[in-house]
Amino acid sequence: MIKHHPKFELLQSYVNGDLPASLAIGISIHADMCTDCQHTIAQLTEQVAEHSFEEATVRLDDLDSNSFTSYSEEADEEDFFESMISNITFSDDADVITEALQREVIFRDKTYQLPTALSRIELGKAANIGKLSRSRLQLDEDEIHSSLLHINPGGGVPAHTHKGFELTVLLDGSFTDSRGEYNKGDFILLDGTFTHNPISQNGCLCYTVANDALHFTQGINKLLNPIGSFIY
Amino acid sequence: MVVEQTKLPTGVSHAKSNSMNENIDHTQLSEWLNQVADKRCKNAFTHLFKFFAPKIQRIARSKFPNEAQSHEVVQETMSNVWRKAHLFDANKGAATTWVYTVMRNVTFDLLRKVKSNREDNLSDDIWPIAEGSVTEEQVYEDHLESNQLLRVIEALPEAQQQVVKGFYLMEMSQEQLANHLNLPLGTIKSRLRLALAKLKVQLGEEHD
Numbered sequence: 021m022i023k024h025h026p027k028f029e030l031l032q033s034y035v036n037g038d039l040p041a042s043l044a045i046g047i048s049i050h051a052d053m054c055t056d057c058q059h060t061i062a063q064l065t066e067q068v069a070e071h072s073f074e075e076a077t078v079r080l081d082d083l084d085s086n087s088f089t090s091y092s093e094e095a096d097e098e099d100f101f102e103s104m105i106s107n108i109t110f111s112d113d114a115d116v117i118t119e120a121l122q123r124e125v126i127f128r129d130k131t132y133q134l135p136t137a138l139s140r141i142e143l144g145k146a147a148n149i150g151k152l153s154r155s156r157l158q159l160d161e162d163e164i165h166s167s168l169l170h171i172n173p174g175g176g177v178p179a180h181t182h183k184g185f186e187l188t189v190l191l192d193g194s195f196t197d198s199r200g201e202y203n204k205g206d207f208i209l210l211d212g213t214f215t216h217n218p219i220s221q222n223g224c225l226c227y228t229v230a231n232d233a234l235h236f237t238q239g240i241n242k243l244l245n246p247i248g249s250f251i252y
Numbered sequence: 253m254v255v256e257q258t259k260l261p262t263g264v265s266h267a268k269s270n271s272m273n274e275n276i277d278h279t280q281l282s283e284w285l286n287q288v289a290d291k292r293c294k295n296a297f298t299h300l301f302k303f304f305a306p307k308i309q310r311i312a313r314s315k316f317p318n319e320a321q322s323h324e325v326v327q328e329t330m331s332n333v334w335r336k337a338h339l340f341d342a343n344k345g346a347a348t349t350w351v352y353t354v355m356r357n358v359t360f361d362l363l364r365k366v367k368s369n370r371e372d373n374l375s376d377d378i379w380p381i382a383e384g385s386v387t388e389e390q391v392y393e394d395h396l397e398s399n400q401l402l403r404v405i406e407a408l409p410e411a412q413q414q415v416v417k418g419f420y421l422m423e424m425s426q427e428q429l430a431n432h433l434n435l436p437l438g439t440i441k442s443r444l445r446l447a448l449a450k451l452k453v454q455l456g457e458e459h460d
Contacts, residue, residue, distance in 0.1 A: 037356040041364060041374055048378045066345060069352030073307050074275045097306075100323075105294075105301050108331045112292045115335045137377050160368045 022054050022205040030209075031057065035064040041159050042166040042229040046189050046207065048137040049227055053205035127153050127170035132192055132225050143168065151175025169226045171195065176219035184232035186210045193224030281347035282340075289337035300351075301330055308355050315359060321366070328358040339381055353381055404454045412447035415440055 026034070026047050033039050034047045051057045123134045127146065144156035151172035159166050163184075168191075171177075176195070188208045195202055197216040202208060210216065212232075281303065287296035305326050312322035332354045340350045357375035365371050405416055414433060418424045426444070430437045 035356075037360045037363075037375075041360075041368075041378070044360075044378050045374070062345070065353065066349045069346065069349040070276070072311055072352055072355075073304065073348045101301065101305055104305075104327055104330065105298055108301075108327070108334050109292075109294045109297055113335065114289075114292075114338055115332075117336075117339065136380065137374075139377055140372065140374070160370050162368075 021203065022050075022207075024202065024206040024208050025054065025057055026050060026207050026209070028060070031060055032064055032068075035061060035068055040161050040164055042157075042161055042164050043187065045137045045141075045166070046187050046227060046229055049135045049189050049191065050205060050207040052135050052137070054207075125155070125168065127155075127168075127225065128172060130170075130223075135191065135227075138168075138227070146170075152177065164229060164231045166227070166229045169228045171218075171220040171224050171226075173221065173223040174219075175223070176217065179215055179217035181215045182210065182212050182230060182232055184212060184230065187227075187229040188218075189227040191225045191227055193220060193222055195220035195224050195226075276348060278346050278348065282342040285333075285337050285340045285347050285350070286342065288334065289340065297334055300333060304333070304351055305330060311355070312359060315363065316366070321362065325355065325359055325362060328362070329355040332358065336381065350381075353379055357381065401451075404451055407454070408447055408450060412443050412450070415443045416447045416451075419444060 030039075030043075030047065034044055037044075039047070047057075051061055121139050123139045125132050125134055125143065138157070142158035144158065146153045146155040148154075152175060153170040153172075155168045157166040157168070169188075171193075186209075188202075188206075188210075190202055190204050190206045190208075192204055194204070195218045197218045199216070202218075281300070284293075284296040284300045287293040288300065308326050308329050309322055312325035313319070316322050316325070329351070333351060336354070340347065357379055360375045360378075361371075361373045364374070405413060408416065415429060418429045418432065419426065424432065426437060426440050429435075430440045433440070
């Protein structure tokens, strides 16, 4: 049962196409498994579409300022559009849509099906520390890092916080932290003020996005801070 | 939840959706899209182009610094409309919604190309164009309808409300109602008829 969802504002930015690919992918993965959010997204899309295309005329404002140039610009634009139409309709071919390919990944001998949103993104080689394995997604979004993070049964990430944000979408399995249990499909977005120590009893696979290194907060694990950026 | 807020139209948003309908002829747009899909009709496409292209251009202009890029969005979006029109399903949503998703995806891929220098065209994996909405939609639709129906019933005069609720919601017979309300059977029948006529008008209006 999914309990954690993206905030309304985030869904809105998703629908508008304003989010970086990494976050849009996170929401897409969640929505794939969450009919509530699917419904909200469908509704928001309808609304923003209606709003985008409702304005009756485009150039009303231009007319009073300088009608002469705006007329000739309009004529130019008309020519331009005419030629675009004939270019586009030159060929009668229609696109054939192929089934989204099902992609699988293997972490420590376990095979997982990846969601459609991840089906074509290049994956880096898996790196392992103890019960954690991480494979970086090649999205090239500067300081934003996206990964697949696999936790073996009984493993966990030591108590940490972030300077930026940390998104976790559970693709499979479950984990717990001080706030409770998280299950497949949960969308967990934390900001830098929150400290947590996720532990996975039975193992899990997560899609993670973070825009800065982890910062370990407890005892001996503080020694790990130099490699904090390694995990997420 | 938030869903509830957007789902139930208030007086204000209802008035707004009426004015939207005046601005956009959804039926016409869907028809053109279907003609493009079925008959590769250039005339229908030209109509679609004239409706959408200037608006797409204006929206793209606000997202991209130069004109060439906004033209690219128009060009790409409209050629996708031409080549993918068969993926549009009028039962799943409005033509505006479909064209919007096509435009949003084109814009996203182009922005990514500009910003991250990646030409991986991820958008169709993130927002699949083929299936606008999901099977569960049906369930919600019913849910909506019954909510709306209830609202309209509540708006009936008290006397008619009693009869409608008794007959349809509590499933009492007309005779039972006559007994229960201590009224002649003929009165029950005529109130029911009046109420139904009103409901029809109300629901018809709201559906258009």
